[in-house]
Amino acid sequence: MKFSGRFSFGLAAAILILSGCKETSPLPKVDEQLVKIGHAAPLTGTQAHIGKDNENGVRLAIEEANAAGIIIGGQKIRFQLLSEDDQADPKNGTIVAHKLADAEINGMIGHLNSGTTIPASRVYHDAGIPQISPSATNPKYTQQGFKSAFRTMANDVQQGKLLGQFATKYLTAKRIAIIDDRTAYGQGLADEFEKSVKANGGVIVAREFTTDKSTDFRAILTAIKGKQPDVLFFGGMDPQGGPLMRQVRSLGITAQFLGGDGVYTPEFIKLAGDAAEGAYGSLPGVPLEKMPSGLAFRDKYRAKYNREIQLYAPFCYDAVNIMIEAMKRADSVKPEKYLPELAKTDHHGVTARIVFDEKGDLKAGAITFYRVRNGKWEVAETLSSAPAEPASTAAAMPVADDHS
Numbered sequence: 060m061k062f063s064g065r066f067s068f069g070l071a072a073a074i075l076i077l078s079g080c081k082e083t084s085p086l087p088k089v090d091e092q093l094v095k096i097g098h099a100a101p102l103t104g105t106q107a108h109i110g111k112d113n114e115n116g117v118r119l120a121i122e123e124a125n126a127a128g129i130i131i132g133g134q135k136i137r138f139q140l141l142s143e144d145d146q147a148d149p150k151n152g153t154i155v156a157h158k159l160a161d162a163e164i165n166g167m168i169g170h171l172n173s174g175t176t177i178p179a180s181r182v183y184h185d186a187g188i189p190q191i192s193p194s195a196t197n198p199k200y201t202q203q204g205f206k207s208a209f210r211t212m213a214n215d216v217q218q219g220k221l222l223g224q225f226a227t228k229y230l231t232a233k234r235i236a237i238i239d240d241r242t243a244y245g246q247g248l249a250d251e252f253e254k255s256v257k258a259n260g261g262v263i264v265a266r267e268f269t270t271d272k273s274t275d276f277r278a279i280l281t282a283i284k285g286k287q288p289d290v291l292f293f294g295g296m297d298p299q300g301g302p303l304m305r306q307v308r309s310l311g312i313t314a315q316f317l318g319g320d321g322v323y324t325p326e327f328i329k330l331a332g333d334a335a336e337g338a339y340g341s342l343p344g345v346p347l348e349k350m351p352s353g354l355a356f357r358d359k360y361r362a363k364y365n366r367e368i369q370l371y372a373p374f375c376y377d378a379v380n381i382m383i384e385a386m387k388r389a390d391s392v393k394p395e396k397y398l399p400e401l402a403k404t405d406h407h408g409v410t411a412r413i414v415f416d417e418k419g420d421l422k423a424g425a426i427t428f429y430r431v432r433n434g435k436w437e438v439a440e441t442l443s444s445a446p447a448e449p450a451s452t453a454a455a456m457p458v459a460d461d462h463s
Contacts, residue, residue: 091135094392095141096121097164098169099155099412102144105298108326109370110171113193116375117168119363124383130391136144145175156182164188165229165392166382168375173243180208189398191382193374197247201418207389207424209419211374213343213426215247218319221426221442222341223255229440230315232289238279239294248319249294264288271295276303280310288314296321308334323429324370335431344410345425346438356409377408
């Protein structure tokens with residue numbers, strides 16, 4: 060058959076176009092296996108800066124793993140991040156969990172908040188998907204008996220115990236007031252803090268409540284002011300902690316301010332302004348600069364994202380690496396194959412040496428306390444944490460929209 064010059068030119072152009080498409084969108088190699096890692100956190104709203112920080116930690120670990128050219132089960136593995144916005148809302152968290160389970164993820168890193176992590180954990184358990192939360196601290200998460208659930212951060216029992224000791228022994232407080240935001244995280248941490256304060260001889264002179272949407276705390280602060288506390292403890296996150304700190308000082312309350320990991324952020328200082336000076340916050344683990352790979356992680360994070368670590372990114376980074384190491388030991392990316400190896404974890408990570416107990420909690424660790432000096436968080440003290448005992452009230456804890 061004879062083709063006209065015009066037809067020949069068109070055919071050649073079509074071939075070139077098709078070949079060009081093939082080059083820009085290459086098919087996966089037959090010897091390369093795609094492994095999906097799920098992630099969920101609030102990526103919009105008042106906690107978006109923390110949620111994005113979590114996502115950044117996950118992404119950094121995944122990109123490093125892909126660059127390393129990991130071989131599992133005789134195949135080169137390419138990890139893919141599937142990240143979803145749960146808006147720190149339990150209902151949205153469950154919807155997101157079903158979406159990720161339907162996408163057949165191989166493992167889950169998240170959620171950020173206890174209130175989203177706890178209901179979502181049933182979805183992952185029922186789907187047979189291993190889950191590591193880098194920041195959910197409410198004990199109920201690992202008290203449900205799900206063998207698929209783990210966390211890389213100390214729970215509220217562990218952290219609350221040392222917060223109470225710090226307030227009474229290191230700050231020498233006798234009279235202590237407590238405010239919490241009624242979330243699974245804020246209330247849970249405040250309850251454990253109260254137990255520890257009483258066990259260490261302190262007196263709770265006031266216990267007040269707010270919400271994770273509030274911005275005006277003057278009514279409850281006025282009630283607290285009359286009690287003349289030595290320490291004011293807040294169980295909640297920085298969107299409320301910062302304005303609360305500002306109003307504490309504007310009302311002339313001189314009590315020392317103490318919060319948990321939810322206020323240990325650059326954003327807290329930004330929101331509180333000059334009133335942040337002297338405030339204390341805590342974070343599980345030892346300071347990054349004291350960990351063998353801590354400073355290297357901080358530098359990598361800064362270089363890639365051109366911003367400072369907000370809060371939980373190192374815990375997310377450790378969680379991903381722990382999951383990948385379990386896959387390598389099992390020589391399989393199938394959840395049912397590597398889950399038993401996940402339980403055997405002994406990982407020297409960026410945040411700590413991570414070993415899980417039979418529930419998926421950290422066996423032991425440390426809590427570091429930080430103080431704002433000259434507009435920056437500085438290390439104040441590090442206390443060791445013994446293995447946590449079960450929290451008798453945790454099972455009855457309401458699961459509200461919350462934070463860590």
